[in-house]
Amino acid sequence: MLDLTFEPPKPKVIAGAKYDWELVIGLEVHAQVSSNAKLFSGASTKFGNEPNSNVAFVDAAMPGMLPVINEYCVAQAVRTGLGINAEINKWSAFDRKNYFYPDLPQGYQISQLYHPIVGEGEIIVDMGPGVARKVRIERIHLEQDAGKSIHDMDPNMSFVDLNRTGVALMEIVSRPDIRGPEEAAAYVGKLRQILRYLGTCDGNMQNGNLRCDVNVSICRQGAYEKFIETGDFGHLGTRCEIKNMNSMRFIQQAIEYEARRQIQIVEGGGKVDQETRLYDPDKGETRSMRSKEEAHDYRYFPCPDLLPLEIDDSFIDDIRDSLPELPDQKKARFVTELGLSEYDASVLTAEVEAADYFEAVAAGRDGKLSANWVINELFGRLKKDDKDITDSPVSPEQLGKIVGLISSDAISGKIAKDLFEIVYTEGGDPEAIVEERGMKQVTDTGAIEAAVIEVIEANPAQVEKAKANPKLAGWFVGQVMKATGGKANPKAVNELVMAKLGL
Known part of the structure; x- marks a missing residue:
């Protein structure tokens, strides 16, 4: 593993008119089970199907229909728990959370309040090179999603789409360990990364497959430490919950606004109401949605239609044995085995598809050279063309061959860039292209020496300048490379130029 320094949370301090205030943040992330x-x-x-086309009788709450647990969803929750080093509860149970809303046809949501399937764990959040923080996870429970109310199709009517009704969600609840907007976004990003590596959630925030409720409160300096010592939430301010955030940028903006709103209320002599709020990105502000409910408001009780969920050690062990290499492990391996910098390893492991692509390129080849070409040439070009790694016109096999041609001195770095452009725009086998188009590097020292002598003899004035200032010898290297169409070995050219000039 990498040598990480675990720092205590550094609170975001916001200066009010009277006092300095610190933020306390906890997140409830709803991840749609893959x-x-x-x-x-x-x-x-399936996302994007016609409204109300993904609806079974039990989803629509037809009389007499009973729920039947999806074992695969249970396995995905256990897999997620193991991925964050959490306790797996071999006995868990489902409860009914009762509330009435048009897109909840049953009049209740089946969830796990009292006995969740996953207990305490932790997420290691990267906060810079070699620096990390631990955010404690309180629990992960399974629950069914609600449907969707649509209000913008007709000004006089609202519509209900039940396609999402009953979709499996994992609610991942953190402790109030997060102390600032940037740390909140980093936490969500790291959790999303882990889920995508595990294959338990695709992390698509735009489609609502990963969204979070952000709990924000403020406190005077020193109060959080007392909370940590005693566990007494009375040391913290009243929290407000910002619902359904599906953007890292909006999460940060909403936290900033909500904290300043609470500070203004408290310093004005008012009292922050515990409530649920929504964030309006157009106005950059949160607004009240409803007063915050407590558990008793939902009249939770054990779901009479479902037996307790019991799993055994073999079920858990089989899932543990199938876990993939997770991002922190992969990053450490890239650094220790392939010689990558921590920064390059972080870039390449940020998305599982990018990591897989890089590994295919680097297989049996120079790791650092492979990383440079993936990050600088490929990623740079994809970003310019607004493409994703999964849409890359250059396959890892093609890029790997380009890297191999460079390593074997078959082509120079300059020729490699020309070759990359050909493969990116036209496709084809890099090795065949090099042969067909005569792009092989000239390594014959006799031919290179002849080109060097020709350039030197044609430029006597420049020779005198170079002897007076050796830094100008690079001009001759450039001229030789130009004369050979960029095919000469740059190292050999440089050595011969220096020798012929007597430098």
């Missing part, structure tokens, strides 16, 4: 079927029915979870 499953083709819903939590309690066989209905499809």
Whole structure:
């Protein structure tokens, strides 16, 4: 593993008119389980289907329909728990969370309040080279999603789409360990990364497959430390929950605004109401949605339609044995085995697809050279063309061959860039292209020496300047490379130029 320094949380301090205030943040992340079927029915979870086309009888709350647990969703929750080093509860149970809303046809949501499937764990959040923080996870529980109310199709009507009703969610609840907007975004980013590596959630925030509720409160300096010592939430301010955040940038903006709003209320002699709020990105502000409910408001009780969920050690062990190499492990391996810098390893492991691509390029080749070409040439070009790594016109096999041609001195770095452009725009086998288009590097020292002598003899005035100032010898190297069409070995050219000039 990498040598990390774990720093205590550094609170974001906001100066009010009277006092300095610190932020205390906890997140409830709702991650849609990667499953083709819903939590309690066989209905499809495919995004973008026609409204109300992914609905089974139990999803629509038809009389007499009973839920049947999807074992694969259970396995995905356990897999997630193991991925964050959490306690797996071999006995868990489902409860009914009762509330009435048009897109909740049953009049209740099946969730796990009292006995979640996953207990305490932790997320290691990267906060800069060699620096990390631990955010404690309180629990992960399974629950079914609600449907979607649509209000913008007709000014006089609202519509209900039940396609999401019953889709399996993992609610991942953190402790109030997060102390600033940037740290909150970094935490969500790291959690998303882990989920995508595990394959338990695709992390698509735009489609709502990963969204979070942000709990924000403020406190005077020193109060948080007392909370940590005693566990007494009375040391912290009243929290407000900002619902359904699906953007890292909006998460940060909402926290900033909400903290300043609470400071203004408290310093004005008012009292912060515990409530649920929404963030309006157009106005850059949060607004009240409803007063914050407590558990008793939902009248939770054990779901009478479902037996307790019991899993055994073999079920857990089989999942543990199938876990992939996780991002922190992969990053450490890239640094120690392939000689990458920590920064390059972080870039390459940020997305699982990028890591897989790089590994295919670097297989049996120079790791650092492979990393340079993936990060600088490929990623740079993809960003310019607004493409994703999964849409890359250059396959890892093609880029790997380019790297191999450079390593074997078959082509120079300059020729490699020309070759990359050809492969990117036209496709083809890099090795065949080099042969067909005569792009091989000239390594014959006799031919290079002849070119060097020709350039030197044609430029006597420049020779005198170079002898007076050896730094100008690079001009001759450039002229030789130009004369050979960039095919001469740059190292050999440089050595011969220096020798012929007597430098």
